Amino acid sequence: MTAQTEPNFPLSVVIAGGSVAALEAALTLRELAGDRITIKLVAPGEDFVYRPAVVGEPFGYARAERHSLPEIAAEIGVELHGESLAWIDAGSQIAHTDASALPYDALLVAIGAQPHIRYEHAVTIDDRILDEQLHGLIQDVEQGYVQRMAFVVPGGMAWPLPIYELALMTATRALEMNVEVSITIVTPEESPLATFGSAVSHAVSALLAGAAVDVITSAYCEIPTPGRIRISPGHLALDVQRVVSLPELRGPAVRGLPGAPGGFIPVGPDGAVRGVQRVYAAGDATDFPIKHGGIAAQQADAAGTTIAALAGVDVIAGPFRPVVRGILMTGAKPLYLQGYTTGKHGFGSEISEHPLWATAGKIAAVRLGPYLETRNLRTATSS
Numbered sequence: 513m514t515a516q517t518e519p520n521f522p523l524s525v526v527i528a529g530g531s532v533a534a535l536e537a538a539l540t541l542r543e544l545a546g547d548r549i550t551i552k553l554v555a556p557g558e559d560f561v562y563r564p565a566v567v568g569e570p571f572g573y574a575r576a577e578r579h580s581l582p583e584i585a586a587e588i589g590v591e592l593h594g595e596s597l598a599w600i601d602a603g604s605q606i607a608h609t610d611a612s613a614l615p616y617d618a619l620l621v622a623i624g625a626q627p628h629i630r631y632e633h634a635v636t637i638d639d640r641i642l643d644e645q646l647h648g649l650i651q652d653v654e655q656g657y658v659q660r661m662a663f664v665v666p667g668g669m670a671w672p673l674p675i676y677e678l679a680l681m682t683a684t685r686a687l688e689m690n691v692e693v694s695i696t697i698v699t700p701e702e703s704p705l706a707t708f709g710s711a712v713s714h715a716v717s718a719l720l721a722g723a724a725v726d727v728i729t730s731a732y733c734e735i736p737t738p739g740r741i742r743i744s745p746g747h748l749a750l751d752v753q754r755v756v757s758l759p760e761l762r763g764p765a766v767r768g769l770p771g772a773p774g775g776f777i778p779v780g781p782d783g784a785v786r787g788v789q790r791v792y793a794a795g796d797a798t799d800f801p802i803k804h805g806g807i808a809a810q811q812a813d814a815a816g817t818t819i820a821a822l823a824g825v826d827v828i829a830g831p832f833r834p835v836v837r838g839i840l841m842t843g844a845k846p847l848y849l850q851g852y853t854t855g856k857h858g859f860g861s862e863i864s865e866h867p868l869w870a871t872a873g874k875i876a877a878v879r880l881g882p883y884l885e886t887r888n889l890r891t892a893t894s895s
C-alpha cells in the first residue's frame with residue numbers, strides 16, 4: 513500500500529451517491545467542518561427520490577417526493593458531478609468516474625445496493641415503477657378477481673419494511689371493498705420484522721393476524737411455475753394467483769475496494785472501509801446486514817464525523833450504534849417502530865401510534881429529515 517499524504521486544507525472530500533447516505537453525510541460534513549472541507553458529489557441521476565413513500569402509490573396515496581439534486585447541491589454548497597463512480601485508485605487517492613478522475617483527501621462511497629430479480633414467476637418490486645407494477649393487481653383485488661396471493665422475501669439481505677406494508681395495505685383495501693382475499697407472507701426472518709426486536713415483532717404479528725394475513729417465518733421459497741410456491745425447510749407448498757417478491761440485494765462490488773460476501777463493502781463502526789485508507793462507505797452498499805434508510809443515515813453520520821475529525825475539527829468520531837427506526841404504513845393508522853440492534857436481531861424494541869423520535873419522514877435521519885422538511889415547507893408556501 514502507498515504511504516498516505518498529509519491531508520490538504522481545505523480537505524477535498526468526494527462523495528459518490530445521491531441518496532440518503534450521501535446527502536446525510538454531506539449535511540453532516542457541512543455542519544461539522546464548514547469551510548475546512550470542499551465536497552464533490554458524484555451522482556448520475558437528476559433527482560433524489562424519497563423511496564419509502566413509493567409504497568403508497570399503487571393504493572392512490574400521494575406520489576413520492578422528488579427533490580432536484582442540482583438544487584440540493586447548490587443549497588448545501590457541494591459541487592455536483594452528474595457522473596457514475598467507476599473505480600478507485602486508493603493508492604493514488606483518485607476516484608475514477610465514467611467521465612473524469614477526481615483526486616480526494618477522503619472518499620465516501622454511498623452508492624446503494626443493487627436489486628436483482630430472484631424469482632422468474634413473481635412480480636419483483638421495483639420502486640422506480642411500483643405504481644405501474646402493482647396498480648392493476650390492487651384493482652384486481654378490489655374487484656374480487658384475485659382471491660389468493662403471497663408476498664415473499666428472498667433469502668439474504670432485503671429491505672425489511674415494504675413487504676409488510678404492501679400486505680397490510682392490500683388486506684385493508686380488500687376489507688374496505690368487502691372482498692375476500694387470502695394473503696400469505698413467506699419470509700426467512702425468525703419472526704415478522706425481527707430486526708426491530710421482540711416487542712415490535714409481537715405487535716406486528718398480532719396486527720397481521722387481525723388483518724387475516726398469514727405469515728410463514730424461517731422459510732425459503734422456490735417458485736417453479738406461476739402461482740406455485742415451494743417452501744423449505746419442510747414440504748409445504750402454496751398455490752396462489754399472484755406472487756409479489758422483494759428483490760434480492762447485492763453489493764456494488766466497486767473495483768479497487770475490498771469486497772465482503774455478496775459484493776458489499778466491508779466497513780468498521782467509524783465508516784472506514786477495511787483495508788484501505790481515506791476511503792469510507794455508508795448505507796445499503798456496505799456489509800452491515802440491515803438495509804434500511806435510517807441505518808444508512810446513521811452510518812453516514814458516523815463516517816461524516818470521522819472525516820470531519822480528519823479535517824481537524826475537534827469532534828470525537830463516535831462509533832455507529834445502530835437504532836432501527838421505521839414507520840409502518842398499514843392502510844389505517846401508521847405505526848412507529850424502534851429497536852436497538854446488533855445485526856439481524858433487535859433489543860429494547862418499542863411500537864407506538866405516536867412518534868418515538870424527533871425527525872419527520874419515514875427515514876429517520878437527523879440532518880436529512882429536518883432539511884427535507886424545510887424544503888417541502890418552502891415549496892408548499894411558494895406554490
Ligand SMILES: Cc1cc2nc3c(=O)[nH]c(=O)nc-3n(C[C@H](O)[C@H](O)[C@H](O)COP(=O)(O)OP(=O)(O)OC[C@H]3O[C@@H](n4cnc5c(N)ncnc54)[C@H](O)[C@@H]3O)c2cc1C
Nearest residue numbers: 529530531532533563564596597623624795796804805806
Ligand atoms: C419500496 C421501499 C420502501 C422502503 N421503506 C423504507 C422505510 O420505510 N424506512 C427506511 O428507513 N428505509 C426504507 N427503505 C430502504 C431505504 O430506501 C434504503 O435503505 C436507502 O435508500 C438506502 O440509502 P443509500 O443512500 O444507501 O442507497 P440508495 O438509496 O440505493 O441510493 C444510492 C445512490 O447512489 C447512486 N449511485 C448508484 N450507483 C452509483 C455510482 N456508480 N456512482 C455514483 N452514484 C451512484 C444512485 O443514483 C443513488 O442516488 C425502503 C426501500 C424501498 C425500495
